[in-house]
Amino acid sequence: MKRIIYLLAAVIGLCLTSSCGKSFLDQVLLEGNWGLIRNEMTTSVNGTVIESLISDCDPFNPKTPMDSQLAIRSASGSVYEFSTYTWDMVRGVWALFTKENLIVRDNVLYMVEGGREIEYGHFTSTASTLTIETIDIFDEVVGGVVTQHSTVSRSTYRRLSDIL
Numbered sequence: 789m790k791r792i793i794y795l796l797a798a799v800i801g802l803c804l805t806s807s808c809g810k811s812f813l814d815q816v817l818l819e820g821n822w823g824l825i826r827n828e829m830t831t832s833v834n835g836t837v838i839e840s841l842i843s844d845c846d847p848f849n850p851k852t853p854m855d856s857q858l859a860i861r862s863a864s865g866s867v868y869e870f871s872t873y874t875w876d877m878v879r880g881v882w883a884l885f886t887k888e889n890l891i892v893r894d895n896v897l898y899m900v901e902g903g904r905e906i907e908y909g910h911f912t913s914t915a916s917t918l919t920i921e922t923i924d925i926f927d928e929v930v931g932g933v934v935t936q937h938s939t940v941s942r943s944t945y946r947r948l949s950d951i952l
């Protein structure tokens with residue numbers, strides 16, 4: 789808790805002594821360890837919702853692989869390393885699931901593919917919560933008929949102490 793208070797005091801001090809924008813503050817608040825507390829996913833076909841799932845999770849009492857933690861660390865400049873850990877029910881430990889570098893700019897996350905920045909999702913953060921929303925849209929052509937599929941995912945995390 790003391791670390792959070794010191795971090796907030798440092799950010800406020802920086803904001804008072806320099807021209808600190810919202811983007812900078814959000815990037816500072818983004819770093820840390822986060823536990824997934826809620827995941828919402830809505831799948832649509834041609835604009836019609838076909839499935840909507842809501843999962844509440846408890847990173848302090850994990851029971852399924854759906855329980856996850858996210859560690860975000862600054863790599864360099866506006867590049868951050870996002871490491872996702874899922875609960876390994878067999879071993880009873882947090883296991884690294886994915887690790888990727890994303891560019892963070894103005895509450896938008898970008899991944900780099902083929903030398904191009906591609907929008908990955910949007911986020912909002914406070915000292916205690918982080919919400920990441922992603923949208924995946926693709927067209928499927930079967931027999932000359934185009935069908936548009938989309939999935940909107942919203943993951944809400946709670947800041948953790950150094951658990952990982």
